[in-house]
Amino acid sequence: MTHNTNTNTTAMIAALAVLSTLSATASAATLAISTFDTGDEGWISQRGPTGSPYTVNWNPTGGVPTGHINYWDHTSYDYEFFSASSSFLGSGDFSQAAGNGGVSFDWGTDMGSASQMLQIAFTSTYLGSTVLWTETPATIGPGWTNYDFAFDSTASWMIEINGAPVVAATSADISGVLAVVNGMFITADTVDGMDGNCWLDNPMIYSVPAPGAFALLGLAGIAGTRRRRR
Ligand SMILES: [Ca+2]
Numbered sequence: 001m002t003h004n005t006n007t008n009t010t011a012m013i014a015a016l017a018v019l020s021t022l023s024a025t026a027s028a029a030t031l032a033i034s035t036f037d038t039g040d041e042g043w044i045s046q047r048g049p050t051g052s053p054y055t056v057n058w059n060p061t062g063g064v065p066t067g068h069i070n071y072w073d074h075t076s077y078d079y080e081f082f083s084a085s086s087s088f089l090g091s092g093d094f095s096q097a098a099g100n101g102g103v104s105f106d107w108g109t110d111m112g113s114a115s116q117m118l119q120i121a122f123t124s125t126y127l128g129s130t131v132l133w134t135e136t137p138a139t140i141g142p143g144w145t146n147y148d149f150a151f152d153s154t155a156s157w158m159i160e161i162n163g164a165p166v167v168a169a170t171s172a173d174i175s176g177v178l179a180v181v182n183g184m185f186i187t188a189d190t191v192d193g194m195d196g197n198c199w200l201d202n203p204m205i206y207s208v209p210a211p212g213a214f215a216l217l218g219l220a221g222i223a224g225t226r227r228r229r230r
Pocket residue numbers: 035036037063064065066067068201202
C-alpha cells in the first residue's frame with residue numbers, strides 16, 4: 001500500500017512536470033528576444049532605417065533583471081529610436097505572430113513631465129516599403145514599465161505604404177509586414193532637445209498557441225485531476 005502510494009505520487013509529479021513544461025511552451029513562443037544581460041547585442045539608436053547610427057550605452061546592472069541598454073539624446077533636432085540588431089531580426093519572418101502574438105518590452109524614460117508618446121515601429125518590404133507602427137502615452141519616471149502590443153486590432157496599428165497617407169492597418173497589412181520585417185524601432189528620445197534619457201530591456205516578439213492548443217491542455221488538466229482524486 002505504501003509502496004503503491006509512493007509510485008503513484010512519483011508518477012503524478014512526473015506527469016505534472018511534463019504538463020507544466022508543455023504549458024510554459026504553449027503559453028508563448030519567443031520568436032526574437034534581447035535581454036542585454038551580457039552586452040548591447042548589436043542594438044543601436046537611429047532616426048530610422050537610413051538615419052545616422054549612434055551607439056547605445058550598455059549597463060551590466062539595473063535591468064529587468066541584470067543588464068539593459070540606455071540612450072542619451074545625441075541631437076537637438078531629431079527623435080531617435082532604439083534600432084533592433086540584425087541578429088534580433090533574424091530572417092524577418094514573424095508571420096506566425098500575426099493575429100496571434102505581439103511585441104513586448106520593458107522601457108523607461110526621464111524625459112519631460114508633459115504627455116509624451118512611446119512608439120514602436122516595424123519597417124518592411126511589404127508592398128514595396130512599408131512602416132507599421134503604434135503608440136501609447138509614455139510613463140515618465142525613474143522605474144520600468146512593461147509595454148505589450150498585440151498584433152491585432154487591439155493595438156491600433158497604423159501603416160504608411162510607399163509614402164502614401166497614413167491609414168489604420170488591416171489584419172492583412174499586419175500579416176504582410178510581419179512576414180518581411182527589416183527593422184524594428186522603439187522610442188529612445190521623446191522630447192525635441194537634448195534633455196534626457198530612455199532605457200530598454202527585454203524587447204521580445206512572441207506568438208501564442210492557437211485556441212486548439214489551449215483546449216488540449218485543458219483536457220490534459222482535467223485528466224490529471226481525475227487521476228489525483230482516485
Ligand atoms: Ca536584462
